[in-house]
Amino acid sequence: MTTASAPKISFVSLGCPKALVDSERIITRLRAEGYELARKHDGADIVIVNTCGFLDSAKQESLGAIGEAMAENGKVIVTGCMGAEPEQIEKEYPNVLSITGPQQYESVLEAVHRALPPMHNPHLDLVPPQGIKLTPRHYAYLKISEGCNNRCTFCIIPKLRGDLVSRPANDVLREAEKLVAAGVKELLVVSQDTSAYGIDIKYESSPWKDRDVRARFLDLTRELGELGAWVRLQYVYPYPHVDDVIALMGGNILPYLDIPFQHANPEVLKRMRRPAAQDKTLARIHKWREQCPDLTLRSTFIVGFPGETESEFQDLLDWLDEAQIDRLGCFKYEPVAGVTSNALDNPVPDEIKTARWNALMARQQKISAQRLKRKVGTRQQVIIDEIGPSVAKGRSKADAPQIDGSVYVSSRRPLKVGDIVTAKIERADEYDLHGTVAGF
Numbered sequence: 146m147t148t149a150s151a152p153k154i155s156f157v158s159l160g161c162p163k164a165l166v167d168s169e170r171i172i173t174r175l176r177a178e179g180y181e182l183a184r185k186h187d188g189a190d191i192v193i194v195n196t197c198g199f200l201d202s203a204k205q206e207s208l209g210a211i212g213e214a215m216a217e218n219g220k221v222i223v224t225g226c227m228g229a230e231p232e233q234i235e236k237e238y239p240n241v242l243s244i245t246g247p248q249q250y251e252s253v254l255e256a257v258h259r260a261l262p263p264m265h266n267p268h269l270d271l272v273p274p275q276g277i278k279l280t281p282r283h284y285a286y287l288k289i290s291e292g293c294n295n296r297c298t299f300c301i302i303p304k305l306r307g308d309l310v311s312r313p314a315n316d317v318l319r320e321a322e323k324l325v326a327a328g329v330k331e332l333l334v335v336s337q338d339t340s341a342y343g344i345d346i347k348y349e350s351s352p353w354k355d356r357d358v359r360a361r362f363l364d365l366t367r368e369l370g371e372l373g374a375w376v377r378l379q380y381v382y383p384y385p386h387v388d389d390v391i392a393l394m395g396g397n398i399l400p401y402l403d404i405p406f407q408h409a410n411p412e413v414l415k416r417m418r419r420p421a422a423q424d425k426t427l428a429r430i431h432k433w434r435e436q437c438p439d440l441t442l443r444s445t446f447i448v449g450f451p452g453e454t455e456s457e458f459q460d461l462l463d464w465l466d467e468a469q470i471d472r473l474g475c476f477k478y479e480p481v482a483g484v485t486s487n488a489l490d491n492p493v494p495d496e497i498k499t500a501r502w503n504a505l506m507a508r509q510q511k512i513s514a515q516r517l518k519r520k521v522g523t524r525q526q527v528i529i530d531e532i533g534p535s536v537a538k539g540r541s542k543a544d545a546p547q548i549d550g551s552v553y554v555s556s557r558r559p560l561k562v563g564d565i566v567t568a569k570i571e572r573a574d575e576y577d578l579h580g581t582v583a584g585f
């Protein structure tokens with residue numbers, strides 16, 4: 146390598162928002178050391194692939210990305226969830242330079258240093274104080290903990306990422322404050338189990354401004370709401386204290402919860418060993434909606450879990466009718482290598498999984514469309530994500546980036562990405578809303 150110009154790295158980030166936060170941290174460190182990011186593999190000195198290993202399909206996508214990087218560049222460092230089980234990668238791509246698991250930032254950096262030494266005089270001021278964000282400047286993911294104390298039988302994450310490790314509250318708040326100062330208008334709070342935040346550090350207090358803040362979901366959420374940006378809560382389990390968080394919603398704490406319920410039938414939930422699985426969930430949802438009528442609920446479900454009977458599946462459909470979840474993602478059960486649910490009796494044949502998936506999606510589509518239609522005629526605040534030739538694309542408080550729908554707005558005044566405007570909603574289609582800006 147010639148060292149006249151800065152060493153260049155091409156970075157591929159796959160997987161969930163939590164993996165994206167890891168990528169941001171690695172890139173921030175590399176930029177601090179004087180490395181530059183390349184747009185393409187073939188213009189880079191080296192490629193880093195941050196993999197996802199959650200499902201077999203994600204593993205295939207990761208292997209595909211490694212293969213592409215090997216073909217186009219040849220010098221490849223692999224990290225992330227799939228790196229916790231390196232055998233499969235080594236088998237297909239024996240010439241990758243190094244493989245490390247999630248959160249092993251130091252090992253990734255060491256591997257980069259070995260293959261591509263940093264410039265002699267790294268300028269620390271290359272990095273803005275809020276770090277490097279891979280998300281657009283107006284929103285950012287905020288990871289409050291790593292790992293998970295639960296042991297859901299279908300999930301490999303605790304094996305890959307270890308037990309829950311929460312960040313001190315003031316550490317999270319400092320990062321959030323820097324992000325907001327740098328122009329971020331929406332903070333997306335993520336972790337594997339957001340409502341379990343702080344359990345591992347016994348909700349320890351840490352000094353923040355003129356007060357002490359406990360490392361508790363409720364306390365942290367309240368403080369984040371003081372920073373002036375929207376706060377969206379993701380991957381929340383319905384533990385009892387979530388009821389108190391609903392009371393905070395309305396201002397900057399968005400009336401939105403992403404709760405991966407996964408199923409509704411108590412027997413299936415038991416076999417899944419889901420946290421906070423209990424039959425009072427429907428009553429809780431009704432109570433939350435009474436307290437906060439604008440609440441949007443997003444969830445994910447698994448169909449075809451081992452042993453799922455027709456009547457258990459029917460329970461799930463009935464539950465959906467009652468719960469009126471606004472947004473829903475559904476997976477067919479995949480027997481991911483290494484998970485304990487693979488040992489359960491009565492696996493569900495693939496064609497039944499597909500039939501149940503179709504039935505669930507059809508049922509939900511109606512519910513989602515009806516709920517969306519109720520917004521026609523209302524005024525909604527919209528954060529602008531993209532400016533188009535005739536309309537701008539944005540999201541209301543009910544829409545998380547990348548997973549939910551959009552709001553398309555026309556405006557007489559020019560808009561900028563990151564603006565938050567009030568729009569009058571005129572029309573709804575299956576997933577999106579359409580309207581006109583009525584206030585700034």
Ligand code: SF4
Pocket residue numbers: 293294295296297300301302303337338420
């Ligand atoms: S809560 Fe369950 S599904 Fe989520 S990361 Fe933990 S073990 Fe996996």
